[in-house]
Amino acid sequence: MFAALCDDDKYIIEELKKLLLTYAKENRIIIDIDEFESGEKLLNSENNYDIIVLDFQLGSSDGLLQRSSENAMCFPA
Numbered sequence: 001m002f003a004a005l006c007d008d009d010k011y012i013i014e015e016l017k018k019l020l021l022t023y024a025k026e027n028r029i030i031i032d033i034d035e036f037e038s039g040e041k042l043l044n045s046e047n048n049y050d051i052i053v054l055d056f057q058l059g060s061s062d063g064l065l066q067r068s069s070e071n072a073m074c075f076p077a
Contacts, residue, residue, distance in 0.1 A: 001029055002047060006036040007055040013037075016053055 003020055005013045013035050024031040031051075036042040039054070 001031045001050045003031050003033045003051040003053070004036060004042055004045070004047070004049040005033060005053050006039060006042045007053075008037050009055070010037070012055070020051075 001024075005016050005020075007013050007016070017033055017035070020031055020033060023029070034045065034047060034049075036045070042052070042054075
């Protein structure tokens, strides 16, 4: 499973990463996690993700605008 965490706050990314890794361990799932500090960097990624956790407010743009550019179903955190 591939996950992307996108937030301009490093603390939030670290906490979300801990939650996902705990879930993965409890359910015997392997999750590869990529971290992004901006929506632009996420959109420039060539990877496909099963899970995207996206901040609602990302500096100059917001998660809803980024969501509309993604091919996956995304729910702003």
